[in-house]
Amino acid sequence: MITLARESRGLSQAELATKIEMSPANLSKIERGDIGVSQDIVELIATATHYPLSFFTQDDEMFPEHLIYRKREKVAQKILTPINAKVNIVRFHVQSVLEELKIKHPHVPSFEVDEKNTPMLAAQKLRKIWKVEPIINDLIQLLESKGIVITYFKFNTDRVDSRSVLTKEKYPIIIYNSSLLGDRQRFSIAYQLGHLAMHTSTDVSWDRDISHEANLFAAEFLMPEKEIRQDFDSGITVPLLGELKKKWKVSMISLLFRADDLGYLSPNQKRYLLQQFNEQKIRKREPVELDIPVEKPRLLRTWLSELKSKQKLSVASLASKLHLQTDEFIELYN
Structure with a gap:
């Protein structure tokens, strides 16, 4: 420790x-x-x-460094190490609360992925199993209703977005960077859902690009091909991407890449649209007026409140039970 x-x-x-x-x-x-x-x-x-x-x-044993981060291609180990440590601490907390409240393990469907059974097909199957509407208005609420714990803390970097881990009893947890804007938050959570559904309960060969698979899963889960094609049929423009951002609650750049993946853009059209993004300076920060509200997780906080009430604990006592100082407990769990 x-x-x-x-x-x-x-x-x-x-x-x-x-x-x-x-x-x-x-x-x-x-x-x-x-x-x-x-x-x-x-x-x-x-x-x-x-x-x-x-x-x-x-x-408790630390969960080993794993590949299921959503991050930039190259991130210094000095940045990843404290994030990984804090993820493990949160994992210990979730483990403790689950044991105290005797909460049952949720069933997250698992999908084998190969050339025939693609990540997109896995996303389609999960949407069908969960009876998901075409547009997901509150992704966090959907996942929490299935028992997946979602929480956040400040990663102190913009180069890492999220991480998913399992408790020692294989209970799924998604942790994201609290600095994320709403559109990036949603895509990052869907990305981690892809890892949980495709890569945590199945054998994954070393040569598979699981990050790419998770991206494909997230795109289909948030922007299902069957429904979004009709939005692309009239042609892709930057103003249209702005309108679709409000509808689908994903970033304009994600919509652009989705249109490209579905065959709506030639290489020249894609290059031209990306050039427009750069000229309008919206590649890294899309227009503020189009910001998607940040979603708020509630499940873990509800459990902590239940534990506090059931055992008649003060905030300080609950913090102590989780081996934290009171100020850090309040900061971590709001």
Whole structure:
């Protein structure tokens, strides 16, 4: 847990060692379990990392670094490490709440993917199983109604959007960057749903591009081909993409790529439209007046409130139960 605490604060071994006035070599040995650690040292580390002493008594195993991030192609490990650590901490919390409230495991359908059974077909099948309307007005509400836990925290970078993990009992969790705009938030969550449906309960060969598969799944789940084709039949323009953004609640650039994937754009047309995006300076930040409202998850917060009420806990006591300081608990779970 010392490593988890350190990494969640974005500290290197040398930086934490300096804070607690210890040599980096000895701290490294402590983290590896090569030498014991005294209560005094644990107290110093707790103070330096702003965790209560109980944090260091947990015996949960960390979920290993996994490929199911939605992120830019190249992201420095220094950026990913604290995100991965905080994801594990949230995972421990969800695990604890599930056990306390005896919540049953949800059934998320699983789909094998190959040349015949494509990610798009998986999305179509899931939409049919869940009886999803063509336009999904509240994606988070839909997934939470199926028992999928969705939560968020500040990733302190715009290069990583989201992450999905499973508890040790395989309960699905999607965690996203709180800085995301509404359209990107929705696509990122649909992307992670694709990973949960296609890549967590099936054997995945090393040579498959699971990130591309998740993108294809998300596009079909949010913009089903059967319904969206009629919106593209009259031709693709930047103003049309703006109108369709309001309808489908996805970004204009996602709609452009969807039209391209469905064969509505020639290479020259795609190049011209992207040039217009660049000239209008809307490639990275689309017009504010077209912003999609950010959706809010409620399921985990409802469970925390239920646990607080059932066990007659104060906010401070609930934070302590999850091995957090009260201020961080409030920030993390609003």
